[in-house]
Amino acid sequence: MLEESVGLGAVTVLAVLEQAYFSLQVIYARRKYSVSPPATAGPPEFERIFRAQANCSEYFPIFLTVLWTAGLFLSPGMSSVCGLLYLYGRLLYFWGYSESAHRRLAPLYFSARVLWVLIGFSSLGLFLTFCRVYLKLDVLLELWTAVALY
Amino acid sequence: MLEESVGLGAVTVLAVLEQAYFSLQVIYARRKYSVSPPATAGPPEFERIFRAQANCSEYFPIFLTVLWTAGLFLSPGMSSVCGLLYLYGRLLYFWGYSESAHRRLAPLYFSARVLWVLIGFSSLGLFLTFCRVYLKLDVLLELWTAVALY
């Protein structure tokens, strides 16, 4: 199992590095706008960076969960590609939100769509595994056979 | 291992969908009470919904961690049932908190108790696995044998 998961593992480490980058940006913004912990309120420029990081942190476990569920139950390759797209979308989201609240929207919708694709992959993978284990039915094989016979 | 984890995977995807539902409620509440990002302060009705979602997000990785630890080291079936109870409790918590701070309490205590059961399952599963691997001792088998002989 570990052998097939190298790609998923690489995307996972990349996701952690991205979170580290976001955290550093908040530390720099705290210094720049003189907002000392534990305060989280400050000028809008600071609050946008703070909220961008908080939002990415909130979605980090959700993202990793569907990345691995889709990867293990359906396809590690397709999930890893979706994972890279998601992380790219989150980077654009962070940079966009740092500039203005409006600029966060397009990359937010993009990364949300990628998450839905991963949720779809996860559900499909779970359904196929369920059919194979409990109904002794290889749905994909049946489908290909039906198509070939047709 | 993947074969036994279909139930855990299904509960996991359900947990992600529940989080998506909570996030959407915050977006609707932001529109309804005119609280634009990055602001998080507003009328109490908004703040309750915002905090309900934040609290569920905070517990999401903790829940998934004990769900899978208990599921892999002890029993996927019992853990999945606990998982469904937890998600149901969190739904009641979110709806209750949206109405009043007091109404969040009963479902909060309920979902906390389910978490403690999952922590107990995890600890027991780790202890049994430790005995089997490092002490070459199948505690459950010994117990059943002792009971049968008695």
Added chain:
Amino acid sequence: MLEESVGLGAVTVLAVLEQAYFSLQVIYARRKYSVSPPATAGPPEFERIFRAQANCSEYFPIFLTVLWTAGLFLSPGMSSVCGLLYLYGRLLYFWGYSESAHRRLAPLYFSARVLWVLIGFSSLGLFLTFCRVYLKLDVLLELWTAVALY
């Protein structure tokens, strides 16, 4: 795989218990300083405890991610030891932050350094697994052989 992961599982359950302890401290602080939910603003003493718990919660999924990536792809033993160090650092961080914002710094830097070690272990483990699976190259074995021949 499960057999090798008992240590990682034990550190994981310990991490969950630590989070439970932090959450309880916030509940006690809410009572002591009369800050009722959904409010999160209050006297500095309360806000420090609140932010300490929020920060630990934010890092909880990041920590577990690198703990398991390093543990599964490189070494469960070394990762578990790092995990214990991290949890100890977080405990000192929480206690320090409860007293003053300055006292959070030393344990924060310590736990951040442990995280970087785990990120390094993860990357190394992924690199070695990649070489073994895709390049049919056991880098460590080659290295030992080269050293032995030399």
